[in-house]
Structures are given as structure tokens and as C-alpha cells.
Amino acid sequence: MTALSNISFTIEAGEIFGIIGHSGAGKSTLIRCLNLLEKPTSGEVILDNIKLTQLNKKELMHERRKIGMIFQHFNLFDSQTIFNNIAFPLRLEKLSKSDIKKRVDELLELVGLTEHANKYPAQLSGGQKQRVGIARALANRPKVLLCDEATSALDPQTTQSILELLRDINQKLGLTIVLITHEMEVIRKICHKVGVIHASQIVEMGPVEEVFLNPQHYVTKEFILDNSHYDELKAHLKTSAMKDANLYQITYSGEDSYHPHLSDIIKSTGVHFSILSGNISYIRDLPYGQLLVALNGSEEAQSNALKEFSAKNIHTLAVNL
Ligand SMILES: Nc1ncnc2c1ncn2[C@@H]1O[C@H](COP(=O)(O)OP(=O)(O)OP(=O)(O)O)[C@@H](O)[C@H]1O
Ligand SMILES: [Mg+2]
Structure with a gap:
């Protein structure tokens, strides 16, 4: 071997x-x-x-x-x-x-x-x-x-x-x-x-910083996603009004941690978000935030929202529970 x-x-x-x-x-x-x-x-x-x-x-x-x-x-x-x-x-x-x-x-x-x-x-x-x-x-x-x-x-x-x-x-x-x-x-x-x-x-x-914000390999993603509560979430989502929502892990760092990007994007695209979990921590001294959100709204609104995230240098990762 x-x-x-x-x-x-x-x-x-x-x-x-x-x-x-x-x-x-x-x-x-x-x-x-x-x-x-x-x-x-x-x-x-x-x-x-x-x-x-x-x-x-x-x-x-x-x-x-x-x-x-x-x-x-x-x-x-x-x-x-x-x-x-x-x-x-x-x-x-x-x-x-x-x-x-x-x-x-x-x-x-x-x-x-x-x-x-x-x-x-x-x-x-x-x-x-x-x-x-x-x-x-x-x-x-x-x-x-x-x-x-x-x-x-x-x-x-x-x-x-x-x-x-x-x-x-x-x-x-x-x-x-x-x-x-x-x-x-x-x-x-x-x-x-x-x-x-x-x-x-x-x-x-x-x-x-790069690997945390933009993980490529599935093993890296597993390590970075805070998935400890996924099983509970899965059970809950099945029966809730959000059962058709798309789930994303949103990751941002530095100054972006303090900007109201989410509310800006809701206003400009008309999508709806439910925040399922979130935390702000640090990569060494760099502020760094992760949110797990359920995204709802028309296909076009969702696609525009994802584009806006990307334009604001906020990373999104589709999550399949
Ligand atoms: N000299 C060697 N030649 C071939 N295989 C080896 C050798 N040393 C260890 N292995 C095997 O390589 C694999 C990796 O072992 P290793 O101890 O490096 O894993 P690890 O990532 O440190 O795991 P853990 O987190 O459990 O400590 C194991 O299947 C082990 O049996
Ligand atoms: Mg070891």
C-alpha cells in the first residue's frame, strides 16, 4: 500500500x-x-x-x-x-x-x-x-x-x-x-x-484566507462548512414553508463583515432570505463571517442575487442537505 x-x-x-x-x-x-x-x-x-x-x-x-x-x-x-x-x-x-x-x-x-x-x-x-x-x-x-x-x-x-x-x-x-x-x-x-x-x-x-473563502475540493468544503446541525435542519426544513428554498453558505471577510450587503441585495433584487445559522469569527486577525441562508424568490431574482454577491466579492456555496 x-x-x-x-x-x-x-x-x-x-x-x-x-x-x-x-x-x-x-x-x-x-x-x-x-x-x-x-x-x-x-x-x-x-x-x-x-x-x-x-x-x-x-x-x-x-x-x-x-x-x-x-x-x-x-x-x-x-x-x-x-x-x-x-x-x-x-x-x-x-x-x-x-x-x-x-x-x-x-x-x-x-x-x-x-x-x-x-x-x-x-x-x-x-x-x-x-x-x-x-x-x-x-x-x-x-x-x-x-x-x-x-x-x-x-x-x-x-x-x-x-x-x-x-x-x-x-x-x-x-x-x-x-x-x-x-x-x-x-x-x-x-x-x-x-x-x-x-x-x-x-x-x-x-x-x-483564500482557502476559507473559496474552497475547491469537496473535502475542504466539508471541513469549512459548519455542518454540525445539518441533520436537524434537514428534518425541520422538510415540513416548513422553506422546503423549496435553495440553501447557500455565504462567506465574507474583512471590511465586508460590517457592511449591510444582505439588506442591499434584498432591496435591489427582490429575493427573500431566511438566515438559518451564522457566526462571525476570525482568520488569525481578519474578521470573517459565515451565514447559512435559505434563498426564496423568482428564479431571476435568485440568479441576480447570486451575481450581486459575486460582484461584492462575497462567496456563495450551494449546500445540499
Ligand atoms: N511506512 C508506511 N508505509 C505504508 N503505509 C503506511 C506507512 N505508515 C503508515 N501507513 C498507512 O498510511 C495511512 C495513513 O496513516 P497516518 O498515520 O499517516 O494517518 P493520519 O492522517 O495521521 O491519521 P490519524 O488522524 O488517525 O492520526 C494508514 O492507513 C497507515 O496504516
Ligand atoms: Mg496521525
């Missing part, structure tokens, strides 16, 4: 690059190919102009110091203190005791765990454990941090705080971050670019 095929992409230095896909799509395999924990049968992995795929074992070990990694289940040493967990990669590098102490203290401060240095992993919450994982991954000052579902075991609030930490270190240290996730929320909150992986292939890739 082929786990990945025909994959080619470039990640710019300093970028937060997200890879999203369903379970079994090949995300972990792909991220493990980046540091050659998994050896691809063909192709190249190039980091900072160095072809990792052509290095011998010793050279690879050396280059791998440029790449840190964190995991869904943290992978800490349970019998070691937080201090020792973070010191581990520094001891491998044979740093002096005082240099290790200095660096670990810096890292503890960076991730906000200074008071917990002498505790053991079992005494920390999930979010705190992931902070230890991050501190340990950063110990040798890598250029790239790989995150394999780093927030998938955490509750939404803790996820938010870990994402903020990742964003912070990306900005403060200029660290390049590659993260894989099955949650579009994670991509929306911190990533600059996103690749969608499905059945061993990357099916869509681009700046997060």
Missing part, C-alpha cells in the same frame, strides 16, 4: 503551515517524512538548502537538531521532573551543568512553567504537559517545529492557550511551524497557509 504519493510543496521560513485531513489520510506519515523518521521511498526533503534525503546517519543526526517535534500525547518521561524532561536534549548535547540550568530556566519562563520545575508530569494538566513538550522541543533552538495533533487531546480553552503560545514563539523567535490537525479551527486561528490531505494526496493548498 502507498501511504503518500505525488506530494510536493514548499514551506517558507517563519511561516505557520497547517496540514489538515481526516483520520488515516496520511498526516502523521507526511510530517514524519519531514524529519525522516519515515523514509520516503522516492523524492527529496530539503531543509535550508540541505538535502536531508542524501545525508548519512551522522550528518542527518546533526541536521535534525534544526527540527523540534511535539506530539498529541506529549511523550514526556513520567519518572523525570519537568526540569529534567526539558534538560534531556541539552544533556545529549553535553552542555555544562550551568548552561543547562540557564537554558532550562529560560525555557520554563517562555512557556510559563517556572514554578513547576520540580514537579512530575503526572502532577500537571494536559495543557501544562504540552508546554513542557514545547519547551523540550525548543531546547536546542530548532528552526522548525513539527506539531502532530498537538492540541487534539486538549479541551477548547486549553487548545486556545497552546495555540496562542505557538503563535507567540513563531513571532518572537521567527520559528517555522508545521502543524497537522483534523480541526479547521486550529488552522483558522494561527496558520498562514494550509494544505488539505486526502487519500494520500494533497488535494488543495493555499493561503488560509
Whole structure:
């Protein structure tokens, strides 16, 4: 069986690059190919102009110091203190005791765990454990941090705080971050670019704003549409006056979030809308809104309304429940 095929992409230095896909799509395999924990049968992995795929074992070990990694289940040493967990990669590098102490203290401060240095992993919450994982991954000052579902075991609030930490270190240290996730929320909150992986292939890739506003592949659309309530809606619509309406997901961003475009279009075309659901959130710092509407009216009015949306740079996506 082929786990990945025909994959080619470039990640710019300093970028937060997200890879999203369903379970079994090949995300972990792909991220493990980046540091050659998994050896691809063909192709190249190039980091900072160095072809990792052509290095011998010793050279690879050396280059791998440029790449840190964190995991869904943290992978800490349970019998070691937080201090020792973070010191581990520094001891491998044979740093002096005082240099290790200095660096670990810096890292503890960076991730906000200074008071917990002498505790053991079992005494920390999930979010705190992931902070230890991050501190340990950063110990040798890598250029790239790989995150394999780093927030998938955490509750939404803790996820938010870990994402903020990742964003912070990306900005403060200029660290390049590659993260894989099955949650579009994670991509929306911190990533600059996103690749969608499905059945061993990357099916869509681009700046997060573009992909969110104008998704092309059906898997991307599934991830972006807030479809958690579709089943209830379907049952309800069947019996309602809107059973013949056409459903659209309307997406807009930036300044458009604050303009009364909907009421303008109702006035100028004579269509009727029912708003079935809606929310305004952010793509990083860009305001971004999604509405699910039922569109009613003559065929001509509906077609004119869709044209007007498009002219106003508001994206519409037909939804079949
Ligand atoms: N070295 C390999 N050679 C061939 N197939 C592999 C290899 N490693 C993993 N696979 C298979 O590739 C598929 C993708 O696995 P992978 O763990 O990358 O998925 P994933 O997207 O990370 O899923 P999850 O969200 O469940 O973690 C699986 O069917 C797995 O069994
Ligand atoms: Mg995985």
C-alpha cells in the first residue's frame, strides 16, 4: 500500500503551515517524512538548502537538531521532573551543568512553567504537559517545529492557550511551524497557509484566507462548512414553508463583515432570505463571517442575487442537505 504519493510543496521560513485531513489520510506519515523518521521511498526533503534525503546517519543526526517535534500525547518521561524532561536534549548535547540550568530556566519562563520545575508530569494538566513538550522541543533552538495533533487531546480553552503560545514563539523567535490537525479551527486561528490531505494526496493548498473563502475540493468544503446541525435542519426544513428554498453558505471577510450587503441585495433584487445559522469569527486577525441562508424568490431574482454577491466579492456555496 502507498501511504503518500505525488506530494510536493514548499514551506517558507517563519511561516505557520497547517496540514489538515481526516483520520488515516496520511498526516502523521507526511510530517514524519519531514524529519525522516519515515523514509520516503522516492523524492527529496530539503531543509535550508540541505538535502536531508542524501545525508548519512551522522550528518542527518546533526541536521535534525534544526527540527523540534511535539506530539498529541506529549511523550514526556513520567519518572523525570519537568526540569529534567526539558534538560534531556541539552544533556545529549553535553552542555555544562550551568548552561543547562540557564537554558532550562529560560525555557520554563517562555512557556510559563517556572514554578513547576520540580514537579512530575503526572502532577500537571494536559495543557501544562504540552508546554513542557514545547519547551523540550525548543531546547536546542530548532528552526522548525513539527506539531502532530498537538492540541487534539486538549479541551477548547486549553487548545486556545497552546495555540496562542505557538503563535507567540513563531513571532518572537521567527520559528517555522508545521502543524497537522483534523480541526479547521486550529488552522483558522494561527496558520498562514494550509494544505488539505486526502487519500494520500494533497488535494488543495493555499493561503488560509483564500482557502476559507473559496474552497475547491469537496473535502475542504466539508471541513469549512459548519455542518454540525445539518441533520436537524434537514428534518425541520422538510415540513416548513422553506422546503423549496435553495440553501447557500455565504462567506465574507474583512471590511465586508460590517457592511449591510444582505439588506442591499434584498432591496435591489427582490429575493427573500431566511438566515438559518451564522457566526462571525476570525482568520488569525481578519474578521470573517459565515451565514447559512435559505434563498426564496423568482428564479431571476435568485440568479441576480447570486451575481450581486459575486460582484461584492462575497462567496456563495450551494449546500445540499
Ligand atoms: N511506512 C508506511 N508505509 C505504508 N503505509 C503506511 C506507512 N505508515 C503508515 N501507513 C498507512 O498510511 C495511512 C495513513 O496513516 P497516518 O498515520 O499517516 O494517518 P493520519 O492522517 O495521521 O491519521 P490519524 O488522524 O488517525 O492520526 C494508514 O492507513 C497507515 O496504516
Ligand atoms: Mg496521525
